[in-house]
Amino acid sequence: MFLLLPMVALVVVSFFDYDSVQIIPGFVLTNYTDVLGSSVTWRTYLNTIRFTALVWAFTTVIGFAVAYILTFEIRSRTTQMVLFLVCTIPFLTSNMIRMISWIPFLGREGLLNTALLRTGLIHQPLEFLLFSDFAVVLAYVHLFTLFMVTPVFNTMMRIDRRLIEAAVDGGASWWQVLSQVIIPLSKPGLAIGSIFVVTLTMGDFVTVRLMSGGQSASVGLMISNQIALLQYPAACANAVVLLLVVLLMIAAILRIVDIRKEL
Amino acid sequence: MGAQLRRWALLGFLGLFILFLYGPTLTILILSFQGPDGGLTFPMNGVSLHWFARLFQAQAVGDFGGSMLRSLTLATLVMAATVVVSLAAGMAFRRRFRGANALFTLTVTSLIIPSILVSLGVGLLYNLAGWDTDWYSSAFGAQLTWTLPFGLLIMFAVFNRFNPAWEEAARDQGATPWQSFRHVVLPIIAPSVVGVALFGFTLSYDEYARTLLTAGSDNTLPLEIIGMTTSVTTPVLYALGTLTTVFSAVVIAGALCAMRLLKR
The missing domain is CATH 1.10.3720.10 (MetI-like)
Structure with a gap:
């Protein structure tokens, strides 16, 4: 109920007309022509996709590595569960606070700059650390890697250890076991994690606003700005486009990997 | 030898990752005890509960008590x-x-x-x-x-x-x-x-x-916090962060204990 009706409302309103004071019910395509015809939109989408690609790459590599270590390098069952909990608990605490906590770390007079200055590695504080694209990507990776670790860990735990032993007995090196046994078998988990990371990054607006200090744009931020200006139909048209883009990306992921047997 | 080295490297990576997860939160935890003259970053200017006290003077930072109550309900x-x-x-x-x-x-x-x-x-x-x-x-x-x-x-x-x-x-x-x-x-x-x-x-x-x-x-x-990030430039923000994080941690710990008890 709270999902379907709002989505219908979104699509309906995206065809409404509007002027500076009110929304006029009707059926016009101007919202879509405005959205698709503006170079700002295209640049914003490109920027968002660039963020998504970067974040996806980092979270995949880090998430896979962490899940691998938890599954295959930690031998005691209890330690494994404790470490897994340690890695998932931040997910249940406030994202806002976790973003804010980067500020004293990255700021001009933050910990990192102070430390680098003191060791003499740099002579000027690094400006690009906070309120930049770097900060945005860092915050995303910080927030979303857990969404990759959990499904991949879940899939890896189900890998039959005998397969690995068989590979080792067959003379496979560590690298061969990893690339030819473990990675293919972890694909469903990687796919689920990727879906989470992609949708979260594509739809985000708070992280971008906070961590870029208003210097970078994302589609979500663009939508929320249009809402602030009460341009609801324009925001809706944008939202529908975003939804289609995200669904296409998910469809692409699902084409590559079949996750159904995971559920 | 190679395998041993790899194992240490991997465990080190896991340690770094956990540090990456928790490190920033710990910094604001420490910074929220900043003295009354302290700013948003290190160094610490004394240690005090000043900013926590400020948090409860509602008019200074918006409607903290009300929003907290609403969030909990x-x-x-x-x-x-x-x-x-x-x-x-x-x-x-x-x-x-x-x-x-x-x-x-x-x-x-x-x-x-x-x-x-x-x-x-x-x-x-x-x-x-x-x-x-x-x-x-x-x-x-x-x-x-x-x-x-x-x-x-x-x-x-x-x-x-x-x-x-x-x-x-x-x-x-x-x-x-x-x-x-x-x-x-x-x-x-x-x-x-x-x-x-x-x-x-x-x-x-x-x-x-x-x-x-x-x-x-x-x-x-959380909406109150978003509002604060643009307007508040004192460690009050960190005090609030510390408070909500500690609260979340208590809830999580309570739930984990309950799960352990029920598993018996």
Whole structure:
């Protein structure tokens, strides 16, 4: 109920007309022509996709590595569960606070700059650390890697250890076991994690606003700005486009990997 | 030798990752005890509870007490609804029924629709219907689109591994359906139910994107924090962060303890 009706409302309103004071019910395509015809939109989408690609790459590599270590390098069952909990608990605490906590770390007079200055590695504080694209990507990776670790860990735990032993007995090196046994078998988990990371990054607006200090744009931020200006139909048209883009990306992921047997 | 070295490198990586996860939060934890003259970054200018005290003088930083209360109430409501619905749906899904697949698809879709779209959609729907958005009606619904799928997926996973033989045994002994649920099923799945409750509570308590356009005139705590990031430039922000994080940690620890106890 709270999902379907709002989505219908979104699509309906995206065809409404509007002027500076009110929304006029009707059926016009101007919202879509405005959205698709503006170079700002295209640049914003490109920027968002660039963020998504970067974040996806980092979270995949880090998430896979962490899940691998938890599954295959930690031998005691209890330690494994404790470490897994340690890695998932931040997910249940406030994202806002976790973003804010980067500020004293990255700021001009933050910990990192102070430390680098003191060791003499740099002579000027690094400006690009906070309120930049770097900060945005860092915050995303910080927030979303857990969404990759959990499904991949879940899939890896189900890998039959005998397969690995068989590979080792067959003379496979560590690298061969990893690339030819473990990675293919972890694909469903990687796919689920990727879906989470992609949708979260594509739809985000708070992280971008906070961590870029208003210097970078994302589609979500663009939508929320249009809402602030009460341009609801324009925001809706944008939202529908975003939804289609995200669904296409998910469809692409699902084409590559079949996750159904995971559920 | 090589294998040993690799093992240490990997364990070191895990350590770094955990540091990466918790390090920043620890910095603001320390910085929230900044002295009255201290700023937003190190060095510490003395140690005090000054900023915590400031936090409770409501006029200085907005409506902290009110938004906290609203967030807690809302989180409790969302938790209750999530537990009841997930449990019911989990039981229902054990038998095939018409629409089961559609409902499942809907659940998963709900997880992957970008949060701002849910917010915008619910807000618009209320607008079109002429209702006022409020934190206990529209925001409640919007948050359920996020917490319910998690609850449902956990329940599905639990019932997938549930052995129906126990229930059959209870039925053979003459238990009514309610008795077998109350005395057989519930005790077995109790830890997972606590898990679902934990998810429902914490996800709602920290949610902002879905609440943004649906909370009406009264802010919840995360929305208050977003407002503060643009206007407040004192360690009050960190004090608030420390307080909510400690609160979340207490809730999580409580839930984990309950799960351990129930597993016996």
